[in-house]
Amino acid sequence: MELTTVWFILIAVLWVGYFVLEGFDFGVGMLLPVIGREENERRVLINTIGPVWDGNEVWVLVAGGATFAAFPEWYATLFSGFYLPLLLILVALIVRGLAFEYRAKRDEAQWRARWDLAIVIGSAVPALLWGVAFANILRGVPIDADMEYAGGFFNLLNPYALLGGLTTLLLFLTHGAVFISLKTDGRVREHARELALKIGVAAAAVTVVFLGWTQIDTGTVGSAVAFAVAAVALVGGLLAVLAGREGWAFIGTFVAIGLGVAGLFLALFPDVMPTTLADGTGLTTANAAATDYTLKIMTVVAVIFTPVVLAYQAWTYWVFRRRISVDHIPAPLPTPTRR
Template identity: 65%
Template sequence: MHLHDAWFVIIAVLWTGYFFLEGFDFGIGVLTGVLARDRAERRVLINTIGPVWDGNEVWLLSAGGATFAAFPDWYATLFSGFYLPLLLILVCLIVRGVAFEYRAKRAEERWQRAWERAIFVTSLVPAVLWGVAFANIVHGVKIDAHQEYVGGFWDLLNPYALLGGLVTLALFTFHGAVFASLKTVGPIRDRARALATRVGAVTAVLALVFLIWTQAHSGNGRSLVAMLVAVAALVLALAANLAGREGWSFAFSGVTIAAVVAMFFLALFPDVMPSTLNPAWSLTVGNASATPYTLRIMTWCAGVAAPLVMLYQGWTYWVFRKRIGTQHIAEGAH
């Protein structure tokens, strides 16, 4: 395997980790406006991800940085062509981080509700836009002979991409609802399980249509295997949720996300951004990669840093593993 092929796989793993972790993170943010009934329950939901949300975003920084260093032409074309949606995602992530930190700085309900609405909106919008972005990458975009994106913003909002956005929103919300049932106690836990069942059913329908469409347009034998794994894992996640096995349901919903991301990258390879104007103008792992020397240096650095980051993040989840409920929220605390 060439180093550029290996780094394509590494970037796929980084995106998988990001969507697995930030998926339930975004889902919890959406649920603050859907599941929680009062101030205490909103705080419970926020506290389930309070210690870990910023660590989850490390995976996005790693994926973006690895793409920039390993495939500079891919990074340049992607970030110039998808400038507006990616800028909107970035703004949402900035506001979302500020909302988590500033919400509890003052006790007034109006102040806290404003930041809670910000958490809801800035969780929902990226959950949709990431699906739109990756759907366009897999489906192909208008790239000319100079490896430049020549389409417009509205070209990105095609029916296939919009369906992809709905799928990621539904899948992340389902993932978040299962996580909420796994991390909470009391009535909010029961409602989270019930909501996960309803959202999971909608997710299954949307995902099945989207995955079949993806396989028919861009798929191959490898992506077909990933699609079957994604469908089976989603069914098992729903079944485990109905049986009250929240840990298994969360594990299988995570496998679903991982399999969907794997399907995207398996359908892409060896392309990284297919051109709809001329297949010969597509960006591939060969023509978009950095020099072999750069890739070798990156490999040594990643081999040292990545295990340390994963160990630290795993320790964080272990420390904050216990369930919480409204009874753990001190009366009058903000």
């Protein structure tokens, strides 16, 4: 197997890891004011992802870095052509991170409400725009003969891409609701389970349409298998929610998102960014790749450090595996008076 193919697979794995892990983070953030009707309940929701959300974001950083090193032409065209949506995603992630850190700094309802809104927006914007971005990569964008993006921002807002954004938004909401029901107890757990079923039905319908459209346009035998298993896993996850088996439900949504993203990469290969221009030059794993020497060095580094990172993150999830409820939330400390 050529190293360009190996690194295409590794980048696909990184994006799969990002979407299945950060996906429930986004879902929890978007559901914060819906499930968290009281302050203690909202603190429970934030605590479910508190130990892991920043670690989950590392996946996208590594995916971006790997793309830059392994496929510099892909990175350059992607980040120049998708500059505005990627900038919006970056700003949203920064604001969301600040909100997690700052909402508890003052014991004032209005202060917390503003940061809660920042968490919702900072979760919803990436959840939507990541789907829009990946759908455009699959569909193809205007790339000229010099392998430079020749379109504008509104080229990205086509029906297929918007459907892709709605798909990731609904899938992450479902994934987040299932994760909340897995990690909490009491009223929060029951409310999350109810929402997972309601949102999950809509997510399943939209996902089938989007993946079916993708398969008809650019699909392969491999992507068809991945999409079919993803659909079965999503339905199985919803049935597990109905039966009160949150662990199996989370595995179902986890597998559905993971195989859905894997299917998108299978449908894309060997392209990495196709062009819609007749006289343009699409990017492939061959013409967008770095030198063999660079890929060899990167492969050695990946073989050494990837198992370490995976083991550490698995250990983190194991340590924080217990359910939490409002009974575990301590009363807030009194705000010190100024003299």
